[in-house]
Every structure is written in C-alpha cells, then in structure tokens.
Amino acid sequence: NEDLAEKIRHLSTQAKSDSVEYDHNEIGYNYRLTNIQAAMGVAQMESLDEFVSIKRENALRYKNLFSNISGLEFLWEKSWVMSNFWFYAVKVSRDHKKALVDYLISKNIQVRPVWKPIHTLPMYKDCQAYKIESAVNIYNTVFNLPCSISLKEDEIDFIVKNIKCYLSSKSMNV
Template sequence: MSQKFIPLSVPNLKGKELEYVAHAVETEWVSTGGPYVNDFEMKVAEYAHCKGAVSCQNGTSGLHIGLEVCGVTKDDEVIVPILTFIAAVNPVKYIGAEPVFMDCDDSLTMDVAKLRAFCENECSFDDGKLTNNATKKHVKALLVVHIFGNMADMEGIIDIAEKYNLRVIEDATEAIGTYYLNGKYKDKHAGTIGDVGIYSFNGNKIITTGGGGMIVSNNEELLKRAKYLTTQAKSDELYYTHDEIGYNYRMTNLQAALGLAQLEQLEGFIQTKKENYEFYKSEIDKIPGLRILEFKDNIRSNYWFYALYIDESYSINRDQVIQYLASKKVQSRPIWGLISDQKPYEGSQIFKIEKAKEYLEHVVNIPCSSNLIREDAEYVVECLKQPQVV
C-alpha cells in the first residue's frame, strides 16, 4: 500500500460549516448582505477582546484599508519587514507609498533594535514628523507582521512608534489566537495593540472562510472609517451618495457562515497544533543538524506554522530536503524569498539585512494542519531521520 500524501496546511471543516452555509443558501442571503457577516464580525471582536471588527475580502484588502485609515499617502514611507509574504507589503504600493525594509530577529519578526537604530541614526524627527534623511520623505507608519503565529516585540515597537509619532498596522494574518501571557500587554491579542490589525481566513490559515479577512481595532473612529471604505464609501445608502473613492471589499454572508463555524473550533485547533508542535520539537531536535524554531515563551501562540531549521551539519541542504520529502509524499516549502529581491521592489531601501538572509537559506515549513494525525507526524520525523538526495 502506497504512502498517502501529507499536505502542508489544509482546512479542517468538521464542525457546523455545512449547516451554517446551507442556512445562508436556504435563506438566499449569499452576498455581502445577511446576518452572518455582522455576527462573525461581532464574534471575532469578542474573541480578540477588542472594540470592533470589520470584515473584508482577504487579508490583503484589510491591510490596504488599514493603511488608508491610518492616513498613509503616496508621499509617505512605511517601514516593513523584509521576510514575509509579499501580500503584506504590496498594499503599501497600492497607495503609492514607499516601503523601507527592516531585518528580522530570531523569532522571524521585525528586529526592534535595528528599527530603533534606523529611526535614531538614519532619520530626523522635527515637529512630530520622522523624515528619512536619504529620501527626505515622511516615515508615516510601521507595518508589523506576526510570523507563523509568533508575535513581534510589541512593547518595543509601540515605544518606538510613540516616540516618533508613527502609526502601527499589525499584520496578524497568521496569528489569530496568539496573545501575550505577561508583561505590559498581558492578555492582549495579536492585532489589537497597534492602531489597526488584520486577520486572514485564507484556505491555509488556522481557520478559513475560503478567502476573507477581518480588520480589528480599539479605535472606534478607525473602525467606522474602515466600514465606510470597504462598502464603497456610501454616505447615503438610499440615494447612493458617495463622497470618496471606496472599495467593494466586504465579506459575503456565505464566507461569514463558514467563518462562524470555524471560529467555534479555533481553540481546539490551537490545542492540536500545540501538541503536534511539541511532538515535532521533541523528536526533531534529537536529529543532528535539525531543530524546530521556537515560539516566544511570553506568548500563547496559535502554532500556525512549524519552521524546520537545517544547518550545515545535516547531510542535505534546504532544497534537497524539500525534494526528498516530496519524493516521500510529504509537502513542505521554503520560507518566502526576500521581498527586496522581487522585481517590483528592486531599488527599495533596505537597512542592515542579515538574519533574514540566514533564515531564507535554512528554513523549511513542514506539515502543520490542525487535522494532522500523530501517525503522519511520526512519518515526517522518520523521513527526516534518514535523508537522501533524490
């Protein structure tokens, strides 16, 4: 009997998804109207302990709106991570602003020490504005990404943002369910500490609506404006009065029905992912040349993705590991290519990029679905114990 395929990250749809979606179809509320959208927004806000949530079509559209409501314009710059999925940075370009790329630390999130050094040494701060000395442009905001369910150092980031009058947009698209266990922001969820935060419900995320996303905030004015912009900037719904350019970004009732059923299961998904992470870590860390990157000990992570670090003492390299696992019907992937190396970002400003290059060369993601069974995790480990060049 041949070994079954073990995917990297797939949806787990074993709750009330069919029931809720069928009800949306039966009642014929399938578009952006319908009760499930409002209910899903309310339940996400309750779960994340924030004042409100505004649904959107995906995490990317949420980031676009997040930048807009924070006042970022084409004349501004936004400090962004260099090691993340490109969808986190593209919305900066949608607005016409320019990114400045920052290195990561060992948690793969933004390096706060380098961020502080950039603001102190490469910029000037006068009359409440941080100006990039090299470009003479206003540095308006920070776009922080919580990578793989880890959490950036928000205490350090908010301190810097307050000192230099920077808006903070949290890309928490990979981190719904992650929160601080102690410190200044104890019990604060990823996405709820900056000005706005964004969650994603793409098919590979810990919970999914197929596509879909959510903008969250504790600032009611920003939430109101986000709702306005995501629904075509309609000032008078009856007479179709529009005072600004808006966007058709609202989530559909079908998506929200799926999302509600998924949200009901989120804590169970996190528990399963934690157990599989701990199994992987205990077993893989015994294999010479391999280790699983850790999540910070001051957070409760959602354990979204597991990062396998391959050092030079292992018998095969990153690309050979991916090829070998594929030959064993195990899906894996490299970490994202550095965004500044992508064609649309050639010539963008970078600041002391070191760690990101190291992790790019050494990290592979391995199967992490919330429905990954122990037998399959054991198979992945056994494969890694006997690597081969294929």
C-alpha cells in the same frame, strides 16, 4: 477581455507566480473572500481554542521527535509567548535545505519554504533594503513542515522518519 480577467485573477491571488515558492512578481492582494466564506470563518471561531490545542499538541510531538537530532532545529516558541503554531518551522544548514525539501516533496510530504525576503522580489528591487541579513539567512535555512489540524501522529512520525533518513544519508548525527 480575457487578458484583463487573467491579470485580475493573478493580482487577486497575491500575484504569486510559483505554485510552491512564495514568489511574487507584482504587488498583489488577497481579495478572495465570499460572504459564505466569511460566515464560515465566523462559525469556525467557535472552534479556535480546539484548533490551537491540536496545533500545539502536534508541535510538541514534532519537538520531542526532533530533540536528539543534530543538524536540525525545530523552532519553538519563546518563554514569553504562546504560539498558535500556524506553521511548524525547522532550521537546517543552508547546504541541506533545498535538497531536504526536494527529498521530502519526492516522498509526497508537503513541506513549504518560508516567504522570500520582500526586498528580493522584482517589484521592490528599487526600494531601500537595510541590513537584513537575518531575513536572508532565515529564508536560506528554514522551511515549514505539514501543519494541518487533521495531521495524525503516524503522519508526523512518517515525516520525522523521512527527515532522519535524509540526514542519516548525509552522515549527519541522527
């Protein structure tokens, strides 16, 4: 039954309906781990400290390169926590987020939005949503920069250069 197979594939990929946005049209699941993948994951645990170290070095490079740019905030860890920097998140004004994300994508820079607030997804439309303006504000102003452990310094420089170029074109103080 091809329809059933397609439905199962859709649900097993978290019911994500958009290739860029974290837009889910049903409650989905992340059931895609094979035994080989699990074994590889266990083996990669041996490299975890090295991976986190690389991610932190890249985060520090982003932070330093963004330090004198108004209109953009690189979201850094709080003093009481040590982040693994799974993502490198930046915050811009709501007026510039979509255009900046689109601009960076046009430059082949793989930025990604943050997850949509769950109460905005269709399968939760009838659920109680309390005062969650902060979640909506984060969604409207924050996006994630490329964050692979294979990211090189010149690639980070290219990303930052393009962000500065966009902000300069909007007469923002860069």
